[in-house]
Amino acid sequence: MELGALKQSIFNVFGWASVSLGLWTLIMINSWIIVGYDAPFTSRNFIILIFIFGIIATISKSSRSLGMWGIFLGCYLVLFMIVIFFVGWFIIPFP
Amino acid sequence: MDSYKQLLQQAKDSEKGDAPSTNVIKKAVASSKRKLIVTTLTIALLIVPTCYMLTFLYYAFGTKSTTLMDVTSQTLYVTEPNTTLEELEFDMNFSLFSMGLSFEQFKQIGDEVYPVKHYDTRFMLNNLVEKNITSKLEKSYPKYPTETNQWLVHPDNRAEFNTIEEQRKLKGLPNETVVEAYISLNDLYSVDKVIQQMPNVDVTWAAIYTGVEDTMLSARGNVVSPIGYPVQPDQTNWSPFKNATSHEQTFLSILNFLADYEETATAVSAHKNLDLKERIKYLEQHDMKTYGVVITGPKAEVEQLQTLTMIKHMKLGEVKLWNWVR
Numbered sequence: 316m317e318l319g320a321l322k323q324s325i326f327n328v329f330g331w332a333s334v335s336l337g338l339w340t341l342i343m344i345n346s347w348i349i350v351g352y353d354a355p356f357t358s359r360n361f362i363i364l365i366f367i368f369g370i371i372a373t374i375s376k377s378s379r380s381l382g383m384w385g386i387f388l389g390c391y392l393v394l395f396m397i398v399i400f401f402v403g404w405f406i407i408p409f410p
Numbered sequence: 411m412d413s414y415k416q417l418l419q420q421a422k423d424s425e426k427g428d429a430p431s432t433n434v435i436k437k438a439v440a441s442s443k444r445k446l447i448v449t450t451l452t453i454a455l456l457i458v459p460t461c462y463m464l465t466f467l468y469y470a471f472g473t474k475s476t477t478l479m480d481v482t483s484q485t486l487y488v489t490e491p492n493t494t495l496e497e498l499e500f501d502m503n504f505s506l507f508s509m510g511l512s513f514e515q516f517k518q519i520g521d522e523v524y525p526v527k528h529y530d531t532r533f534m535l536n537n538l539v540e541k542n543i544t545s546k547l548e549k550s551y552p553k554y555p556t557e558t559n560q561w562l563v564h565p566d567n568r569a570e571f572n573t574i575e576e577q578r579k580l581k582g583l584p585n586e587t588v589v590e591a592y593i594s595l596n597d598l599y600s601v602d603k604v605i606q607q608m609p610n611v612d613v614t615w616a617a618i619y620t621g622v623e624d625t626m627l628s629a630r631g632n633v634v635s636p637i638g639y640p641v642q643p644d645q646t647n648w649s650p651f652k653n654a655t656s657h658e659q660t661f662l663s664i665l666n667f668l669a670d671y672e673e674t675a676t677a678v679s680a681h682k683n684l685d686l687k688e689r690i691k692y693l694e695q696h697d698m699k700t701y702g703v704v705i706t707g708p709k710a711e712v713e714q715l716q717t718l719t720m721i722k723h724m725k726l727g728e729v730k731l732w733n734w735v736r
Contacts, residue, residue: 334448341455348462351505388452395459402466406475407502 323377330372333385336365340392362396365389461506468507473536475502475509481671482511482531482678484650484664488637489679491551491562492517492590492614492704492727495648509533517547518614518642519706520588520733531678538677549727555635555682557626561592561725562617562636562702566624569594573723577716580726583709588734590614590706590727595720598699601641601658607718611707613641616700618661621692622685623701632683636702637665658698665690708734 340361366389372382469475479502483495499514515527526547532540552559563569580589595604601616617636622628626635639661644651654660668675669686676684704727705712715721 334452338448338451338455341452341459345455345458348458348506351503384452391456391459395463398463398466402463402470406466406469406504408476408479409500409502
C-alpha cells in the first residue's frame with residue numbers, strides 16, 4: 316500500500332514538473348515579448364523535458380491530467396517556435 | 411427509543427464511519443485550489459504569445475510587412491527630392507499587433523551620398539501611428555507645406571524665397587565646396603533636355619508636372635507638394651529604379667502602386683495630400699515634363715548655371731566640403 320502511494324506521488328511530481336517547466340518557459344516568452352528584450356530562444360531542452368515528464372506522468376491514472384496538461388503546454392511551445400521561426404523568416408526579408 | 415429512531419441513529423453512525431477524514435478533505439481542497447490557480451496562470455500566460463503569433467500571421471498573410479515597407483520606401487523616393495534608401499539600413503521589429511520600421515534616408519551631395527534623416531515608424535496593424543524623424547540636414551524643407559512655400563516652383567506659381575539672396579549665399583561659399591540646389595525652371599521641359607543643359611553637375615531628382623503644380627491645389631482644393639523621380643541611374647539593390655529602362659514608367663508604376671495605399675503613403679510622406687488618382691490620370695494622358703530639378707555639383711559649376719535662361723528660381727540646399735573626384 317505504501318509503495319503504491321509512493322509511486323503515485325512520484326508520478327504526480329513528474330506531472331507538476333512538466334507543467335511547471337511549461338509555465339516557466341511561457342513566463343520567459345511573455346517577458347521577452349512584453350519587455351522587447353531580444354533574449355535567445357534557448358528553451359528547446361526545456362520543451363524536451365516537458366514532453367518526457369508529461370509522458371511519464373500520463374502512465375499513472377491519478378497524475379494523467381497533469382501529464383496531459385504538460386504535453387499540451389509542450390505542443391503549444393512547439394507551435395509557437397514553428398510560427399515564429401517560419402513566419403518570421405517570411406515577414407522579415409533581411410538576412 | 412423506538413425502532414425508527416434506532417434506524418436513524420444507525421444510519422448516522424454508518425455515515426460517520428464512511429466519511430473521509432478531515433485531512434483528506436483538506437488535501438483535496440488544497441489540490442483543487444492549486445489546480446485552479448495554475449489553470450488561471452496558464453490561460454493568462456497563453457494570451458500574449460497567442461497574440462504575438464497572430465501578429466506574425468497578420469503581417470505574413472494579411473497586410474504584408476514587405477508591402478508596408480515598399481509603400482514607405484517608394485513614397486519617399488517620389489515625394490522627397492534627392493533621396494535614396496539602403497536595404498540593409500532597414501530595421502524591423504514586431505510587438506503585439508504592431509510593427510516598427512526604422513531606416514536611414516540618404517542624399518547625394520557632390521559626389522558622395524550622406525545619411526540625412528533617421529526614420530522611426532510604427533504601424534498598428536496597417537495604420538501608421540508613430541513617425542519620428544531625426545534630421546541631420548542643415549537646411550530643412552518646409553515642414554508644413556502651403557501653396558507657395560515649396561522649393562521647387564512651377565513657372566506660374568509664386569516663390570516665397572528670394573532667388574537673388576540665394577545666389578549671394580552661393581557666391582559667398584568657398585570654391586572648395588559642393589552644393590545641392592533646387593532649380594525651378596521658366597517653363598515645362600523634358601527631363602533629358604534639362605540634363606543636356608547641365609552637363610557639369612548631377613541632376614539627381616526631377617519634379618514632374620501632374621496638372622496641379624501651377625496652383626499647388628488639387629481639384630478638390632487640397633494643398634499638394636511636388637512629386638517626381640530620381641534621374642540618375644540607381645544601382646542600390648533596394649531601389650525601385652535599379653536597372654529600370656525608363657524611370658518615367660517606373661515612376662508611373664510606383665504611383666499606381668501607392669494609389670492603393672494612399673492613406674499610408676500620405677502619412678509616411680511630409681505631404682499633406684497626395685491626390686494620386688487625379689495626378690495619375692493626368693500623367694497617363696500627357697507627356698511627362700519637369701518644372702524643377704534638384705542638382706548637385708561643385709559650387710562654381712552650380713554658380714555658372716545661373717546664366718541659363720531656362721532657370722527661374724534657385725534655392726540653395728546642403729553644402730559639403732569638396733568631394734568631387736571626376
